[in-house]
Amino acid sequence: MGPLIPNGVIPYEWNSIIAIIIGIAFGFVLEASGFSSSRKLAGVFYGYDFAVLKVFFTAALVALIGILYMDYLGYIDMSKLYVHPTYLWGAIIGGAVMGIGFVAGGFCPGTSLCAVAIGKIDAIIYVIGIMIGVFIFSELYILFQPIYEGYFEGNITLMDSLGVNRYWFVFIFTIIAIIAFIVSDIIRKKQKKIFY
Template identity: 50%
Template structure:
């Protein structure tokens, strides 16, 4: 489940057990952070609660910097990390559909299942829509296969696209994160909302 664990050290079954434990831990952290609340998640888009932005930027830059240092110290070979192939058109269309669903429903797929696990009915409706979308996509795949596979870019990283070193990109992302933290604080003051 991680770049530090290879099948020569642990078995595939142990790998699945570790994945299960990580998933349970991730769900626990999501629920403890209040991310099973659609109001908190939708608050990101309306400006009154930018917790999601802060948490995910913090997680991204922590993981990015950690991986860079692990690579620097020889503890991790970044070339072994799988990067999803990029199909630009389908990424834009799929991102738009998911973004609209996120704003309307107040959940992303992970937080929807987290909320469903504690019995929230709005999450049940959202997960139902997610399953329906999966069925429509798979059953209708021949209709939009050409669009799905259009504009294949391979599996580039952002620093490769921008043609800059990894460290410079990481520094830029850290600066962007701090700027977004400031924007989040400003938005919460500009669009206050009573506690829910």
């Protein structure tokens, strides 16, 4: 983890404490937004609540525009940012497993911990399941390693893999977000007519 505050302003040792404070604030915002509710989270898959889709689409877009703007102004150098390596098979299989778990349990790993913090029994069982899965994966890593490290693509971004100029990518991503918001509102209104 890089320094959260420029060196010299606050001692480096405070980074962990600041990270914990940010984590608590993030958990509070998740809970206040209702994201500790499995019904709200699973609603995106059943067509009656698209808050998760809108929040995460908006967060991704704001972060993307913010990073590009800061790079444009010279405050950060995007070429120095860490990009997690892409292992295609691991991403596809892991995404499928998490997606199935999300639909079945109604939580993603982050929101499940938020729900555990307020004592939700279903979230506690969900997190125990995550821990069991992590334990099995770590113990059988030798068996899973060829799949986990299969089709290494390097440290690439979505912009790199699509071969699109980053500013065009932001424009296209924004259009996709707007279309997703409009379509989700249409679906939600149709669902309301069916159930009410």
